[in-house]
Amino acid sequence: MEPDDFGGLCAPHILSVDQLACLLETDASNGLSYSEAARRLDEYGPNRVEAAKGLSVWKILLRQVSNSLTVVLILVMAISFAIHDYIEGSVITAVIVLNIVVGLVQDYRAEKTIEGLQALSAPSCKVVRSMVATTIKAEQLVKGDLVMLNVGDIVPADLRLVSGLNLSTDEALLTGESVPISKHSDIVLQDVDMPIGDRVNMVYSASTVTRGRGMGIVTATGMNTEVGRIAELLRTNSHPKGKDVSRFTSYWQRVKIGTRSILGLDGTPLQVKLSKFALLLFALAILLAIIVFASNRFDIDGDVLIYGICVGVAVIPESLIAVLTISMAVGTKAMARGNVIVRKLSVLEAVGGITNICSDKTGTLTQGKMITRKVWLSDGSVASVETCTHPFDPTSGDVVWKDDQSPPSDSQSSKSGLLASAQLFLECITLCNNATVSDTKATSGDDTVETSTTSTTVVSDWKAIGEPTEIALQVFAMRFDMSKATLSQANGSVLVAEHPFDSSCKRMTVIYSRPSGDVGVYTKGALEAIMPLLDAPEKVKAQFTAKAEFLAAEGLRVLCIAHKTTPNDESLKTDRTVAEKGLTPLGLAGLYDPPRLETAGAVRKCKIAGISVHMLTGDHIKTATAIAHEVGILSTDLSTAEAVNATMSASAFDALSDAEIDALDKLPLVLARCSPSTKVRMVAAMHRRGAYCVMTGDGVNDSPALKKADVGIAMGLNGSDVAKEAADMVLTDDNFSSIVTAVEEGRRLFDNIQKFILHLLISNISQVLLLLIGLAFKDSESQSVFPLSPIEILWANLITSSFLALGLGLEEAQPDIMIRPPHDLRVGVFTKEIIIDKFAYGIFMGALCIFASAFVSYGPYQWPVSLSRSDDCNQNFTDVCEVVYRARATTFATLSFLLLVTAWEVKHFTRSLFNMYPEEFSGPFSVVRTVLRNRFLFWAVVAGFVITFPVIYIPVVNHIVFKHTAISWEWGVVFAAVIAYIALVEVWKAGKRRLFHKKQNSFSSSPSSSTL
Known part of the structure; x- marks a missing residue:
């Protein structure tokens, strides 16, 4: 048999197991050695199927541009450069680049993380190497490996079956056949070109084991598998998605699809909401620009156009994309730390x-580490396991036997007293079992080769491999020296057939031959599944049912154990109905899985x-x-x-x-x-x-x-x-508690998104209010004089607000986050409370900024309203513009400091800044603890406070770039505005607390107030 062009075997289905093992230089019982497997992995590469398209940086980059906010910023940038406002255009360009870079880095990391999850989402597998069964990543498989398969596994490579028990696989991915295909290892096929669906001695990569178990030799890996060949065809013959769409859709449908993609309207629910919100803001920006032009009688010169753009920029939260992306990335990492x-x-x-x-x-x-807590035998004997400290240690705890009708006594505590009557029961739970329990100090672990289980756990010095239920039964039998090895040596029993556990029948049966020529049939399963199979009087069945109800009421999972001895017959091996007919009940096992x-x-x-x-x-x-x-x-x-x-x-x-x-x-x-x-x-x-x-x-x-x-x-x-x-x-x-951790983290993330969106929108609303009312400040030619310059607006939105918003995105969960009802996902982040708060806080902030500007303009120095057009204070600094520039600096400082205070106020939507964490601390220093609690936010506020001064006082920069000048007594106006703002916000929150106090208390007082 020669390899084909793909490096696999042409037709392994026509080879016997021995021929294939010889050809691949492997052992059909013991597998490859570790050294040989490592050599082959280096030679042939990992068992990995390459996707039609790998991780594309360009695709991720396009994703960053495909959202409404970025599109809006690109339009504003283009207009700024078109009117030769190069400073504003350059700043917006920097913003766009920053948003794209941040989004690109975070999305790239997220994609790499998802690729790294292949250990969880792609199949791992159990392989036999050097006579030892071990679990490895599927990509480490090589040709010649011996792989073990169980129900629920995804087949990790193309395999020629060596053995199998009632094995079926779902190959719909390859064949389109929706019905699982029964597999048989002992069949050798003759037709080289037989269709894949008819190759019953093969199982193929990416198919699913739907029933039974088996073992097979790897014949092809990676791109050499059948599914790998399909992937290769997709890679070489794939067409861009747009071309497929263009064949079946009209021109306008294609335009609609492309537009929705560019604007980000096909993303997650949150992304869609934010994209629609950005489009709404863009429409509002256009409306505000029209208002500006109308107030100047549509005499649109350079200054008026710049002012219109300035108002439009003020309404757009430029840093929202970057802050949201970083917050989501932090949320995923926090969840990963919470398992x-x-x-x-x-x-x-x-x-x-x-x-x-x-x-x-x-x-x-529960813990998933089951203990056989009680055993009830058909003769009325009861065994209880007391004080068990290690679930896998047969020497841990005491077994107390007693009669079902009398309390236990010291004379009945001997293990040997009832061993004769219980021996058949113990034999059954030992042999009808695929688990292996061994002492790690006394054994080398080679006996794990014959197991077909899903997990390996080591507790104390004992190792257990298998399903928790079977481990618990095996440990109980080993308390009486009734291991599988001991029984095989004692009576010469040999396993001849197994009818594995199936969720549809809820039982498992094994058949052992004996030297005497007859066979023993051993069955375990749910009582209702075994009851119809019993050859016992109705009185006995009723007794079993009553006792099972009693054990179940104690929180025990109850299994019925049954047995029969019958002459050897081939039909027992092939027909489950025949094998499980006429069973004799032996007793019940009550297993306990502690929470x-x-x-x-x-x-x-x-x-x-x-x-x-x-x-x-x-x-x-x-x-x-x-x-x-x-x-x-x-x-x-x-x-x-x-x-x-x-x-x-x-x-x-x-x-x-x-x-x-x-x-x-x-x-x-x-x-x-x-x-x-x-x-x-x-x-x-x-x-x-x-x-x-x-x-x-x-x-x-x-x-x-x-x-x-x-x-x-x-x-x-x-x-x-x-x-x-x-x-x-x-x-x-x-762990269930990890689900609760995920819910808590999800609520924290949702809260923080609301917080930084609220903060950004408060800034936007206050600036729009300031700039629109600022239209009333005009010179002698009835041309408006800017209360804020475009660069001041961009600085507030991008430098001051961005880091504050990011700090809010990193905010820890509020103490009351898990005593509130779940938020309504249909409403999303823009709740009624958020909408009302943003307008209230925005009006407070905008009004105080207007007050600061007006007070300096019309206060002690009396703003010279007779400015001529030659002394245009929107563009140039002259002596006559001194007061205008001082008023603008005062307004800028007021806006900046109010944004800093707002970052702490929106940490909680109803609690006072002076009592933000009443559950943990209160008193005169509670504010200090509150502001120091989030270190990133604290330093963002400090940096925002400190950097305001050089921006105002550095010569040339203040006049040329920011269009303001140094101030002195005006700082009193700024700090008065800050105090007034805090007072207004605290009064607003107090009103909210009073209004919603009863509602919050009613929910908090009913912990189980679930609607379902």
Whole structure:
């Protein structure tokens, strides 16, 4: 067999396993050695499929220009240069370049971060090297590697199967066939050109394992795989998107699509809102310019045109793009520190407005480290594990045996007393098990080669590899020296078939041959799944059901253990129905997954924040209810009517129509025996109620619910690759409290966006008010004299305001951020409160700036209103312009200092500057602590204060660039305006506190006031 032009094998499906292993110089049982794998990785390169287009700096650069604010600034820049106002044009050019550079750097870093998430969103895999199973990144695979596959895995490369048990894969990506394809390792095909979908002994890269497990040899990696060849065709034959659009759309449709893209109207909801807002500001700027021209009877000379542009510039927050980009980047990094990886930036604006969280139980609300807490045998014996400190240590804790009808006693605490009656039960939970538990001090770990599990955890000196449920059962059996190795040596049992666990049947069965010639069939699973298969009287079944209900009520996950001995028959291996028919019940295992220590506090935090927490789990309803009570999802203060629907089985929920679900007062807080389709219905029901929800998931079948939810969150440790790919966020610790951290960070980010937008708009409104009323200040020729020069306006907007806004974007979360109701995502950042506040503060600031200008102009020096056009104080400094320039400097200083004060005032929309953090400190020095709390903002204010003086006093710069001059007694006017402004804002906030006091108190006093 020769390699083809792509460097892979022409037709590995026509080779036997031995032939392929010989050709690839590998071992079909033990895999490659580490050194050989490293050599091949250097020779053939990483197992990576290159996308149709890589990370394009030009594409990211175009993204920075494609927004309304940048387009508006480019138009203003062009007009400035057109009228030969080179200073203003140069400043605006610098602003545009700064915005683009900042956005480019941040977006490039974000794209690189997302590329780096391939370890989470792209498949990792378990590979056997040097006879040891280990987990590696998929890109480190090489031809000849031996890969292990389990349900939910994305196949990391093209593989020729070596072994498999009920293995099926979804190859729709390659074949278009929507039905999973059953795979068989023992088949050797004859047709070299057989279609991919018919190659049942092969599995292909990017397909998904939907059932069973298996093992295969890598035959092709990277661009040599089947999906890699498709990617190569896309790279060589792809056409620009615009050309595809032009074939199917009209000219005006193409124009519309291109315009929306350029103006940023196809981005995230926040980006769309800001782009529309920028267009509104642009229209307002044009209107204000027309007003300026009209006030001068449309006698538009150079000065009037500059003044019109000046008013237009004043209404546009030039630094908004850069501040928003940096704030979003800081938010993603903060979430990463909180163990939340953001895969889609659009969710940053949604997660803070979440009203409902739908969470799985195992491993998220709980520790995911299960312990077999109680065992009940069919003869009435009960075993309890007491004081267990290490879940994986069989020597940790005591096992107390007792009769079901009597309390435990010292004489019944011996492990050996009931071992004979329990031996078959222990044999069953040991053999019907794929977990491996070993002492790291006593073993080398080579036995991990035969496992087919999803995680490896080391606690104390014991190593456990496998699913948490199977680990717990294996540890319990090992307390009695009943390990799989011990049993195999004792009775010579050999595994001949396995019917793996499947979510549709909720049970697992293994078949072992014995030297006597018969076989032992061992089954474990959910009681309702095994009950119809039992060969037992109804009385026994009723007894099992009652005991399972009792154990589940204690918060234990209950598994039924059954067995039968039967003559050997080939149908047992191939027909699951035959194998699992006529079982004899042995007993029940009650497993306990203790809640995480931080879960109860996180749930309570959600309730206080107005977020309803729902548990959607596959466990028994009584187990789920017990855990829900323990973590606080279900509280004891529920009314009788609320308690009726607070917990519900998935079957009962699915039986309801959409209308019946909508008629419920509240949606269930606990859904037990939950299927993936139930999760989708739950999300749809929440959306019909106007709620925004988080959905967590870890399995392949959770993907539809993750996509349908407003924010889908996958588990990074135990989640499947498919779930991670479908999710918006990934938890690196699978911890529910990390979700709450993400919500809190989302709220902080939303609050801060509101704060710096408010600050920037206050500045714009005050300047527009000042400049429009300033039209009344005219010389003898009825030409307006600028109260502020264009460069002063740009300085205030770009230098003073920008760093203050950035400091507000870095503001920490307010103490009350998680005791407020979620914000309405439909309204967005421009809430009614923000709109009212910006006009109120803007009017205060604008009025005080007008006062400062008028007082200096008409005060002690009496502004010489008989200025002639030859002494144009808008452009040149002469002696007669002294007062005009002093008034302009006073106005500039007043505006600058009021912006500095505003940065501290908008830290909270209702609390006083003198009592910003009442929960932490109060008293005469509370203001000092408030301003020092955000160091970046503090130094931005200090820098803004200090730099005002050289701007006013440096010769030439003040006259030529800023069109103002040095001042003296006018500082008294400036500081009087600052004091008046603080007083006005504090009175305004006091009125708001009084107005909204009852509303805020009513919400704070009802922590569980969720709407759903």
